[in-house]
Amino acid sequence: MSNLIEDYFQPGWRTRELQCAACDWRGDSRAMTLQPHEDFSEYQCPQCEDIVLVVRHPDLEQVRAAAAVGHPEAQEQLALLQEYLDRASRSD
Numbered sequence: 001m002s003n004l005i006e007d008y009f010q011p012g013w014r015t016r017e018l019q020c021a022a023c024d025w026r027g028d029s030r031a032m033t034l035q036p037h038e039d040f041s042e043y044q045c046p047q048c049e050d051i052v053l054v055v056r057h058p059d060l061e062q063v064r065a066a067a068a069v070g071h072p073e074a075q076e077q078l079a080l081l082q083e084y085l086d087r088a089s090r091s092d
């Protein structure tokens with residue numbers, strides 16, 4: 001079974017060592033193959049391509065909440081989102 005990360009901004013999931021259920025490979029997300037989708041990302045085992053980790057992408061509320069408590073990546077994402085929203089509203 002693959003591991004599901006519901007909260008993108010929870011600390012530590014990138015560097016947590018996981019085991020592939022199919023081939024017993026062990027390692028963290030940085031060694032896996034990333035398959036991005038619209039609402040989530042899959043991380044595949046580098047040996048057998050089984051899906052080891054699934055990370056749900058944050059929605060705007062989660063980004064806002066994480067930014068509010070000082071999460072640096074969330075603050076960066078929020079700044080980009082804000083820029084995008086400002087630009088969209090100006091072109092009206």
Ligand SMILES: [Zn+2]
Binds near residue numbers: 047
């Ligand atoms: Zn594997």
